[in-house]
Amino acid sequence: xxxxxxxxxxxxxxxxxxxxxxxxxxxxxxxxxxxxxxxxxxxxxxxxxxxxxxxxxxxxxxxxxxxxxxxxxxxxxxxxxxxxxxxxxxxxxxxxxxxxxxxxxxxxxxxxxxxxxxxxxxxxxxxx
Numbered sequence: 520x521x522x523x524x525x526x527x528x529x530x531x532x533x534x535x536x537x538x539x540x541x542x543x544x545x546x547x548x549x550x551x552x553x554x555x556x557x558x559x560x561x562x563x564x565x566x567x568x569x570x571x572x573x574x575x576x577x578x579x580x581x582x583x584x585x586x587x588x589x590x591x592x593x594x595x596x597x598x599x600x601x602x603x604x605x606x607x608x609x610x611x612x613x614x615x616x617x618x619x620x621x622x623x624x625x626x627x628x629x630x631x632x633x634x635x636x637x638x639x640x641x642x643x644x645x646x647x
Contacts, residue, residue, distance in 0.1 A: 553616055555616055555640050556586065556588075557588050557589070557612070557633060558590075558614070559571060559588075559591070559610075560599070560603060560608060560609065560611075561590065562593055567609055567627040572590075575588055581644055582642065585643075586637055593608055609626065609628070611623070612624075
């Protein structure tokens with residue numbers, strides 16, 4: 520029986536694994552398991568989405584481990600836009616801890632409205 524050179528085996532493994540790594544799903548996990556989650560589906564180029572960006576950044580820090588605040592660019596993640604049936608951007612979707620959709624809002628959403636919805640869902644902003 521002839522021995523297969525080691526370099527051929529390594530080369531074969533590379534040809535098999537590299538394409539698999541290229542198609543690995545890098546999409547965010549939404550909703551975050553066991554956590555109230557607010558998902559904002561928008562685009563980096565849309566005006567209302569740009570207006571919401573600093574709000575989302577602030578709320579991400581404020582709610583740190585109490586609620587997940589997730590932004591998804593629908594142009595970069597078209598499958599997620601389709602999955603959540605987004606017809607207008609920005610669209611915000613609030614999920615409870617069990618992953619059930621509680622509220623869907625289309626268009627700009629103020630910080631106050633987001634905080635109020637999270638509070639309604641039992642997640643209160645930490646007092647400063």
